[in-house]
Amino acid sequence: VSTKERLCFSSNSTETMTAEPDTASTSARPGKAGRIDYDKWNKVTNELVDETEQEEEREIEAQKKALGLDGKYASSKAEADERQKAKEVKQAKKVLENYTKREAAVKSDLKGLLGPVRKDDEPSSEETKSPEAKIVRITRDMIDAGKRVVSIADTSGQSIQDTIVMTSDLSLLESKMKANAMKPKAYKDDAENNVVEEEEKQETRSVFGVIKGFISNVHHCTILVKCKLISGTIEMSHCSNVRLVIEKDSTVATLQVDLCQDIQVEYQDAPSGKNPQYGPRVYWGEDKEDRIFHAGVKNMKVQVKRDGFVETERVCDYMKDGAKKIGNASEEEFQFVTSVVEEELVTEAIIRDGATTGENVRAMTQRELDAEEENRKQAAKVAVGMAENMIKFKEKDGAGASKVTKNNAATAAAPAPAPKVEEEEVEEVYGSMSKDQIDAIVNECDKNKTRGNEAFGAGEYAQAILLYSLALDKADELPDAGNPGAKQLFPRDVTLSNRAACFLKLGEHEKAEADAKKAGQINPKNVKALFRRGLALHAMKRYMDALPVLAEAYKLEPKNKQIKEALQFAEVRMTQEQRKRME
Numbered sequence: 001v002s003t004k005e006r007l008c009f010s011s012n013s014t015e016t017m018t019a020e021p022d023t024a025s026t027s028a029r030p031g032k033a034g035r036i037d038y039d040k041w042n043k044v045t046n047e048l049v050d051e052t053e054q055e056e057e058r059e060i061e062a063q064k065k066a067l068g069l070d071g072k073y074a075s076s077k078a079e080a081d082e083r084q085k086a087k088e089v090k091q092a093k094k095v096l097e098n099y100t101k102r103e104a105a106v107k108s109d110l111k112g113l114l115g116p117v118r119k120d121d122e123p124s125s126e127e128t129k130s131p132e133a134k135i136v137r138i139t140r141d142m143i144d145a146g147k148r149v150v151s152i153a154d155t156s157g158q159s160i161q162d163t164i165v166m167t168s169d170l171s172l173l174e175s176k177m178k179a180n181a182m183k184p185k186a187y188k189d190d191a192e193n194n195v196v197e198e199e200e201k202q203e204t205r206s207v208f209g210v211i212k213g214f215i216s217n218v219h220h221c222t223i224l225v226k227c228k229l230i231s232g233t234i235e236m237s238h239c240s241n242v243r244l245v246i247e248k249d250s251t252v253a254t255l256q257v258d259l260c261q262d263i264q265v266e267y268q269d270a271p272s273g274k275n276p277q278y279g280p281r282v283y284w285g286e287d288k289e290d291r292i293f294h295a296g297v298k299n300m301k302v303q304v305k306r307d308g309f310v311e312t313e314r315v316c317d318y319m320k321d322g323a324k325k326i327g328n329a330s331e332e333e334f335q336f337v338t339s340v341v342e343e344e345l346v347t348e349a350i351i352r353d354g355a356t357t358g359e360n361v362r363a364m365t366q367r368e369l370d371a372e373e374e375n376r377k378q379a380a381k382v383a384v385g386m387a388e389n390m391i392k393f394k395e396k397d398g399a400g401a402s403k404v405t406k407n408n409a410a411t412a413a414a415p416a417p418a419p420k421v422e423e424e425e426v427e428e429v430y431g432s433m434s435k436d437q438i439d440a441i442v443n444e445c446d447k448n449k450t451r452g453n454e455a456f457g458a459g460e461y462a463q464a465i466l467l468y469s470l471a472l473d474k475a476d477e478l479p480d481a482g483n484p485g486a487k488q489l490f491p492r493d494v495t496l497s498n499r500a501a502c503f504l505k506l507g508e509h510e511k512a513e514a515d516a517k518k519a520g521q522i523n524p525k526n527v528k529a530l531f532r533r534g535l536a537l538h539a540m541k542r543y544m545d546a547l548p549v550l551a552e553a554y555k556l557e558p559k560n561k562q563i564k565e566a567l568q569f570a571e572v573r574m575t576q577e578q579r580k581r582m583e
Contacts, residue, residue, distance in 0.1 A: 106211070108147035110138065113164055114157040114221055133161035139169045148175050148230075151214040157221035160243055166213070168249055170227035175211070176204045209251075218242055225250045232273045236260060246270040246284070253290050259332060261298035268305045285312075285340030292339070293350075293363070294318070296332030302345055314338060314345035321347050337365060380462035380506060387469040387499075433479050438489060441478055445471045445490045452498065461502040468499040493523035500532045504539070512536040527556045531563055538566065543574035 113136045134157060138150065152164060209228035215236040222243040225234070232253040236244070243264045246252045253273025257263060272282040272290050284290045285304050292302060296318055303313040316338055323334035335350040348365040364372070452467035475481065475490045496519035503512035516533030519526050530553035537546035550567040557563060 103149070106147050107149040107151055107214075108143045109151045109153060110142065111154045113138075113152065114155045114162050117154055117156045117217060117219060133163065134158070135163045135165065137165045137167050139167050140173055143170070143173065148173055148209075148211040149214070150210050150212075151216070152218060152223065153214070153216045155217075155221075156219040159220055160222055160241060162221045163224060164218075164221060165224045166210070166227050168226045171209050171249075173208060173210060175207045175230075213252075215239060215242075215244070225252060236263075239263065253284070253287075255292040255294075257292065257294040257297050257300060259296040260294075260300065263297065263300040265292065265300065265302045266305060267303070269307070285345075288339070290339060291337050293335060293337050295335050296323075302338055304340065304345065312340065312343065312345045314347060316347050322349065335363075337363065341367075376462075383462035383466040384506070384508065387465045438478060441474060442490050445475050445495075448474065449491075449495055449498075452495075456498065456502060461505040465499055465502045465506075468495050468502070471495050472499070488522070493519040493526045493529060496522070497526060497529040497532060500529065500536070504532060504535060509536045509539040513540070525556060527553050527560070527563075530556070531560075531566070534563075534566060534570070538570050538573070541573075541577075543570050543577060546570045547574060 114134055138152075143150065150166065150170070155164075157163075207230060209230045211229070212231045213225070213229060213234040215223065215234065216238055218239045220241045222245065224245045224247060226247050226249055228249070228251050232251050233256070234244075234252055234254075235256045235258075236242075237258045237260065239260045241262045242260070243266070244255075245266045245268060248269040248271065250270060251273065252270065255265065257265075267284045270284040272284050272287040274282060274287040274289060283304075283306065294300065294316060298317050298319075300316040301313065302316065304311050316336065318331065318334060318336065321336055323331040323336075325331050326334070336347050337350055338345055338347045340346075348367060350363050351366050351369060352364040448467045448471035452464045452471065455461075455464035455467060471490075472492060472495055475492055475495075478489045480487065480489050496515045500512040500515035500519065503509070503515065513533055513536035516529045516536060519529035520533060523529070530549055534546045534550035534553060537543075537549060547567070547570050550563060550570055554560065554563045554567050
C-alpha cells in the first residue's frame with residue numbers, strides 16, 4: 001500500500017470513527033462543541049500526501065542517477081547508436097541551415113524571366129506559341145549588390161526558341177576577396193597555430209565574373225551562357241525541353257544535371273577548365289576534369305562542336321545507361337559522369353563518390369580506378385628498382401679487383417681506435433668534416449625521411465621507399481658511416497626500420513628482413529626493427545628464426561600486445577610445422 005493510500009485510509013477511518021457518535025451532523029464545515037474540523041484535516045492530509053510523493057520521486061531519481069538510468073547515459077548500445085544518429089542529424093541540419101543562410105546572402109534569384117511555369121492541364125507550347133521568340137538578357141543591373149551567384153528558376157517559355165542569355169556583361173561583376181585568403185589563420189594560444197597576428201590594414205583583391213550558376217524548374221527554352229564563371233560550375237535540376245549552350249567566352253568545366261528530361265547541352269568552341277594563361281587554347285573535353293555529372297536524366301543529348309561542326313555527341317538516359325537501385329537509393333539517384341575519352345563522349349557509372357577533402361576528393365569511375373591502380377603498380381616497380389640500385393654495394397670494379405672505399409682504406413691504414421669517452425668520440429667524428437657541412441647533410445636526410453613518413457601515411461609505400469633510400473644514401477656521406485661504435489649523426493636504424501615496414505606492405509619480405517636486420521645491428525634496442533624483422537621471417541615461414549627475434553622484442557616491450565600476438569602466432573605455426581614433419 002502506497003503512502004498516499006495509507007494517509008487517505010487513515011483520514012477516512014478517523015472521519016468515520018469521529019462522525020459515528022453524531023448522526024445528526026452531516027456538514028463538513030468546522031464543528032462546534034469539540035467536533036472535528038474536517039476541512040482543515042483534509043487540507044493537512046493532502047499536503048502530507050503531496051510532500052510524500054515528491055520525496056518518493058526524489059528518491060527514485062536519485063536511484064536512477066546512481067544506476068546511470070537518468071537518461072544522461074545510454075542504457076544500451078542500440079540507444080547509444082540512436083542518440084549518435086540524432087546528434088549527427090542535428091549537426092547536419094545546423095550545417096544545412098547555415099549553408100542556406102550563406103547561400104541566400106550571395107544568391108541572386110531570377111524567377112519567371114520568360115513567364116510562369118505552365119501547369120499540366122494548360123495547352124502545350126506549340127498550341128500557345130507566340131509569333132515572335134522572346135529573348136531575355138541578364139546583365140549586371142539585374143543582379144543585387146554583393147550577390148554573385150545567379151539562379152534562374154521557375155519559368156517556362158512557349159518553345160525552344162525563347163531564349164535567356166547570360167551575357168558577357170556578367171563577366172564584369174566584381175567581387176572583393178582578401179589578398180591573403182589562402183593563408184592559414186593563426187589563433188591565439190592554439191597549439192599548432194600559436195602566432196600573434198599583427199593589427200594591419202587588410203588588403204583585398206578583385207575577382208571578376210559570376211561565382212556559380214543554378215538552373216531549376218525551367219522549361220521550353222534555350223539558355224546561352226556567354227559569361228565567365230569563377231567556379232566553372234552550373235547545376236541544373238527539374239528542367240525539361242531546355243537547350244543549354246556554352247559558348248567560347250564562357251568557362252563552364254563542370255555540369256551537374258539532375259532529374260531532367262529532353263535536355264540538349266552544346267559546347268560551342270567552349271574552353272576547358274584548365275586553360276593555361278599563356279600558350280595554345282585548350283577546348284572543353286581535352287582535360288580529364290571537364291565532366292558532366294548526371295542522375296535521373298532522360299534523353300539528354302550532349303554535343304561538342306568546333307567551328308560549327310559536331311566533333312562528338314552522345315545521348316544519356318539513366319535507365320538505358322544501367323542505373324541500379326542501391327540500398328534506399330532509387331535508380332534516379334544513381335550517379336553517372338559523361339566526359340571525353342579518346343576523343344569520344346563516354347558515359348560511365350561513378351563507383352567512388354568524391355569526398356569533400358583529402359586524397360579521394362575526385363569522384364572516380366571503374367576505368368579511372370583501374371588506371372590509377374595500374375599507375376601505382378608501375379610507380380612501385382620503378383621506385384623499388386631505383387631503391388634496389390641504391391641499396392646494392394658493388395664489391396668489385398670493372399677490372400675485377402676489390403674496391404677500396406674511403407672507410408675500408410681508413411680501416412686498413414690504421415688499427416681500430418681504442419674506446420674513448422663520448423666527447424672525444426664526437427670530436428673524432430667531426431674531424432674529417434666541418435660542423436656546418438655535417439648539419440647540411442643531416443638536414444637533407446631529415447627532409448627526405450620526413451617526406452618518406454608522409455608518403456607512408458598516405459599509402460604511397462613505393463614512393464616512401466625511394467625517399468628513405470635517398471636519406472640513407474645521403475647519410476653515407478657522413479663521417480660516422482661504417483663505424484657502428486660511433487654516435488649516430490642521423491638515425492639510420494629508424495630509417496632502415498621504416499623502409500622495412502614499406503617492404504612488408506609491398507610483400508618484399510626478404511628486403512624487409514635485410515633492412516630490419518641492419519637496423520638491429522646499428523641499434524639492438526630498436527624494438528620496431530626487431531618486430532618487423534620477426535614479421536618478415538614469419539611471412540617467409542621461417543618460424544624457428546622468427547621466434548627468438550620476436551622474443552627479444554617482447555622482452556624489451558612486454559606490454560606490447562602486437563608483439564605478444566605475433567610471438568604466440570609464430571609458436572603455433574612452428575608447432576604445426578613440426579607436427580607435419582613428424583607425420
